[in-house]
Amino acid sequence: MATDLLLLVLSIAVLVAGAEILVRGATRLALRIGISPFVVGLTVVGFGTSAPELAASIASARTGHAEIAVGNVIGSNIMNVALVLGLTAMIMPIPVSRTVVQREVGITIAASFVPYAALLDGGLIGRGLGAAMVAGLGLFLGWTFLESRRDPSLPVEVEEPETAPGQGVHRVMMDLLLVAVGIAMLVFGAGMLVDSASAIARALGVSELVIGLTVVAGGTSAPELATSLVAVWRGRSDLGVGNILGSCVFNVLGILGITALVAPVEVPREVFLFDLPVMILTAVACLPIMFTGHRISRWEGVLLTAGFLTYTIMLFAGWPFPADRGEAISADQSPAVVVAPASPSADDRTAASIQAPPSTSSPS
Secondary structure, three states: OHHHHHHHHHHHHHHHHHHHHHHHHHHHHHHHOOOOHHHHHHHHHHHHOOHHHHHHHHHHHHOOOHHHHHHHHHHHHHHHHHHHHHHHHHHOOEEOOHHHHHHHHHHHHHHHOHHHHHHHHOOEEOHHHHHHHHHHHHHHHHHHHHHHHHOOOOOHHHHOOOOOOOOOHHHHHHHHHHHHHHHHHHHHHHHHHHHHHHHHHHHHOOOHHHHHHHHHHHHHOHHHHHHHHHHHHOOOHHHHHHHHHHHHHHHHHHHHHHHHHHOOEEOOHHHHHHHHHHHHHHHHOHHHHHHOOOEEOHHHHHHHHHHHHHHHHHHHHOOOOOOOOOOOOOHHHOOOOOOOOOOOOHHHHHHHHHHOOOOOOOOO
16 A cells, blocks of 8 residues: 555656646747737636646546546545635635625535536436536636736736747747646556555545545645645735635536546435535635635634544545445455355265274174
């Protein structure tokens, strides 16, 4: 199991590094062809922070580990709000503008209910629903762009791209190489992550869904945590909230939708009964917090973090559903079958009679 844990950590590092390399190359290419830094920040760089979740979910669904894909998305959303915002607020209270509350929180809550549409198809997120989710994401991005153009404050990501990249065929080829390397690292890291996470689930005796909700979601949410901490460090913690909530919308509509287009995703029954309601409640929890003085205070950050820890403990403690979520034991983990000894054959009885000492009759 130690080897699998090491591979899991290494795969997460490869995913994060691959996303960073992909974003750098794609950002420079976009700026070279005349796309404004504002648009690049909202699209290319914003997408890059969710690239690890997307790569891991697609790899999971394609290799028959759909529970990891579902757990990755739901767990990432719970972690983004409860842990990332909670830890950030504990470091420094987060001021929140009324615009963020009205624009982002409502959409995040609405998007959290979308997976329930899978119940219309027996719990399957098929390609039709996946296409509708991706279309909804497109509308959200377009609306966000229009709203952001009216807002004088820019997202955190907009500050990152270069404003005047150099020109030349050589530099364009280098950017293309960065994009290719980033994509290759995402594909390789995602495959390694799925294999190691599945092995850890078997070793711990828990389901792949639980591992996806916790370990995988935690690793792929690292970019969001880093972005929010950087925003706090720069004194722009209010902008980190928009990044987190926008990422939650992208996780549900974009990652689940694109994954379903590649391979339909079966959502376990207990997810509808427990994990999705927790994700929805986490999003709803933002309403009273952000309307109370329009800030997330340190004690509210403590409550959010404590809620996340409680949920994680419940998953591994097996309440309200067993930690293995009723999974069948795999072939290599199946219990040994005790076979009753067969009755001795005629040859065995003959050999036994030859080897046995002759019985002596007692005198009459």
